Amino acid sequence: MKVSQAAKATAGLGLTQIVGWGTTFLMPSVLGRHIERDLGLASEIVYGGITVMFGVGALFAPRVGRLLDRTGARAVMTVGSIVYALSLAALSFSQGLVSYLLCWAAMGVASTLALNTPSSIALAQIAGARARQAIAVLAIIGGFASTVFWPVSEALELLVGWRGVLLIYASIHLAICAPVHLLVLPGRPLVGTQAAAAMTAPVPPSAHTKRIFLLLSISLACGAFIFTGFIVHAIGVLRGLGHDPATALLLASLIGPAQVAVRVFELGFGHRYTITASTLFSSAVLPFGLGLALLAGGNFAVALVCVMAYGIANGLKAVLRATLPLALFGRAQFGTYLGRLALPQGIVSASAPPVLAATMASYGADGVLVLTFIVAMIALITTIMLVRVSGPIR
Numbered sequence: 001m002k003v004s005q006a007a008k009a010t011a012g013l014g015l016t017q018i019v020g021w022g023t024t025f026l027m028p029s030v031l032g033r034h035i036e037r038d039l040g041l042a043s044e045i046v047y048g049g050i051t052v053m054f055g056v057g058a059l060f061a062p063r064v065g066r067l068l069d070r071t072g073a074r075a076v077m078t079v080g081s082i083v084y085a086l087s088l089a090a091l092s093f094s095q096g097l098v099s100y101l102l103c104w105a106a107m108g109v110a111s112t113l114a115l116n117t118p119s120s121i122a123l124a125q126i127a128g129a130r131a132r133q134a135i136a137v138l139a140i141i142g143g144f145a146s147t148v149f150w151p152v153s154e155a156l157e158l159l160v161g162w163r164g165v166l167l168i169y170a171s172i173h174l175a176i177c178a179p180v181h182l183l184v185l186p187g188r189p190l191v192g193t194q195a196a197a198a199m200t201a202p203v204p205p206s207a208h209t210k211r212i213f214l215l216l217s218i219s220l221a222c223g224a225f226i227f228t229g230f231i232v233h234a235i236g237v238l239r240g241l242g243h244d245p246a247t248a249l250l251l252a253s254l255i256g257p258a259q260v261a262v263r264v265f266e267l268g269f270g271h272r273y274t275i276t277a278s279t280l281f282s283s284a285v286l287p288f289g290l291g292l293a294l295l296a297g298g299n300f301a302v303a304l305v306c307v308m309a310y311g312i313a314n315g316l317k318a319v320l321r322a323t324l325p326l327a328l329f330g331r332a333q334f335g336t337y338l339g340r341l342a343l344p345q346g347i348v349s350a351s352a353p354p355v356l357a358a359t360m361a362s363y364g365a366d367g368v369l370v371l372t373f374i375v376a377m378i379a380l381i382t383t384i385m386l387v388r389v390s391g392p393i394r
Contacts, residue, residue: 065339
């Protein structure tokens with residue numbers, strides 16, 4: 001049986017996404033305490049590397065998006081894997097604050113070249129009309145990054161220390177991810193005349209398109225703030241609502257299964273309903289869950305509904321943040337639009353953890369829930385306005 005190029009690309013990118021998330025964003029969860037001890041850095045600084053990564057990546061995203069429209073993903077993502085390898089190797093030799101944060105800044109450049117946004121653009125260029133399904137599959141695979149890399153990081157740290165772990169991860173990017181990108185991705189976008197259109201000067205967007213872009217940007221940025229910030233403090237919020245540590249951990253652990261389950265549902269049944277319906281549902285279910293938690297979050301059943309609502313909304317948004325712009329703007333300049341959308345999302349993703357941490361310290365769990373509920377309502381309102389302006393989206 002012949003395997004299509006889209007299937008090869010989805011499988012290959014799934015592997016590199018697991019490695020990309022597992023060796024960077026998720027890495028401090030296991031190695032952070034060892035880095036704190038050896039470098040003499042505060043916990044806030046160690047986890048602040050993630051903020052630096054998101055912030056730097058956001059600044060480069062618009063330019064990289066335009067580059068992907070012109071050249072395709074193979075060279076860009078291969079270079080990204082090489083930059084990841086160099087960054088992680090340098091991080092393994094870091095000796096203090098400056099070198100530590102500079103390495104995370106370099107990883108921010110690498111993430112813009114080889115993580116979520118370029119992967120979605122690559123699949124849109126390769127899979128064509130089946131891009132929605134391919135992106136859903138990629139989101140499902142990527143959801144296993146913590147499942148794979150948290151225990152792997154823990155085991156490797158016992159054997160070779162955190163510096164040795166980072167050198168191993170650098171080798172994986174260089175020896176596995178870079179060749180995968182070279183082998184499974186085409187050198188040029190495979191979307192026929194649309195690719196040719198992308199090679200020419202872009203058509204200036206109309207006022208209607210600008211309005212759609214603004215509403216979409218606000219909606220996605222609000223979602224990014226909640227999804228990036230809340231997950232870091234989920235256990236603390238649940239404990240602040242009155243749940244004991246074991247119960248809070250159990251509830252928080254259900255977020256992952258909820259995300260994967262809704263992505264599987266989207267893959268299997270997404271063709272039966274419009275992207276509009278999926279977008280409205282994901283935007284409405286989040287403030288519903290957060291609002292219930294504000295009213296009676298100390299109740300186990302209510303907290304469970306909140307956690308499941310968060311997981312469902314996050315799981316859907318992981319797919320929609322790529323498929324919705326694709327449906328609204330088409331494939332010809334998809335990379336350009338996705339790169340521009342990634343800028344505000346990256347900035348709020350970088351700011352969310354420290355903002356919610358400050359809120360938690362000053363106002364407790366209720367303060368975090370109030371803030372995230374307000375942001376979720378803004379996202380819902382802008383999503384409703386977007387649907388009214390754009391009309392039904394298939």
